[in-house]
Amino acid sequence: MSAAAPIGKDLLGLEPLTGDQIRLILDTAEPFKEISERAIKKVPALRGSTVVNLFFENSTRTRISFEFAEKRLSADTVNVAAGGSSVAKGETLVDTARNLEAMRIDMVVIRHGASGAAQFLAERIDSNVINAGDGTHEHPTQGLLDLLTLRDNFGDIAGRKVTLVGDILHSRVARSNIWGLQKLGAEVAVCGPRSLLPNAIDEMGVTVFPHIEDAIEWSDALNVLRLQLERMTAGYIPSLREYNRVFGVTRERLDAAQRDVLIMHPGPMNRGVEIDSDVADGPHSVILNQVTNGVAVRMAVLYLLAGGRPELAEAAKGGAA
């Protein structure tokens, strides 16, 4: 049974996973990196499986990354964007999913604006559900690809110091990162305007840096989060220019620190706001490695959730060699 479902039926977040389960996903992602370097970028592992990408929020990078991962594993994929679907006609989430399931699908990748949407769905359908971002809750595959990128650069994540910079309050990427990093033994800090930190941040076991200079001095890696521009009109920050002046990750600030700091960003970047161009394109930036790792990590998750009907496993064991 455990062999059939090493990380469970669904991937809803990193909070419910153990450190060993996270390490299994990262270890599984390693060999998948090589598949994307082949001339024929395809293996038959998920041949015959149907995956529905159900995106209720706009997304380019994550949806394309999932689609590449699915196609490179030979799954059949269908994209449903909320705008042009029956969702726009008022169908509920669970009705949409049940209709898809009636067409005999195997997995759903869901992005939704409401926190908990992925879990809501997972409890109501038999298909495997992968959370591709739900509200301000979690974005587990982004957390995993960040962990994989850190591991590529540091070997072991345990004991490393990582600071998440920017809008922690609204960021599902931040939550997945904090839980994932802590489970792998890293020290985690956050840095951003007090108005963009959750009230309960002190209960998450992270260090809070009010000043970006101190965060840079302390960190092995900075994960610079995207400042969602609509936050300014909502009054969380006075202006983009002021945000850049106080919290922007700039070349000058990095040069002032006496150490090399790895620079990550989940994208899409606001150049000149949370991160300067010469930092994003600089020698310590691994932002494009994150994108490459995203495909590998999503392939690993799809693979680990796929297949596995335990009732057939016993019968097949006799012939396994």
Add this chain to the structure above:
Amino acid sequence: MAEQIEERRAPHTETILDARAVERTLRRMADEIVEANGGTANLVLVGIQRRGVQLADRLVRLIEANDGKPVPRGALDITLYRDDLQTIGPRPVVGSTNLPGEIDGVNVVIVDDVLYTGRTIRAALDELADFGRPARISLAVLIDRGGRELPIQPDVVGKTVAARKGDRVDVLVDEIDGKTGVVLVSAAGR
């Protein structure tokens, strides 16, 4: 219940090849591989993860020592080409796939430790086909234990062993197991 346990015999372990016998066997296999492929030009040995990789390494060293010319070698992990993902579920992907350059037009020798049902080799053939079109693919195995479920036969065999269903044939290699040899573990309760 207690009676059943008493009747049951403990698993019986028998050494089929010791380290020196493995070495002798590999030397003969190396010669046969070179002979069957008309020399070492155009020859590539590809080991199947995991222990096939170490055996391929040793065969390459033996061939190179004899012929004095380098022989490229690679590794193949066939986990993602298995036909039992839908039934047994995902297995850990243990190793990397790493081929030495293009395989179009070359003579590929697949090297594995034990040939049993033939399903691993079927998967390996499918995977190789995704990398190119070799002139010829042949199969070298240290142990052929019978029990095929597919029409696949080896070209070079170290030793044929009559093993029954439920028996286990374990090939041990220094690099992974700390010693070299082949043991037959008979199923308990017979």
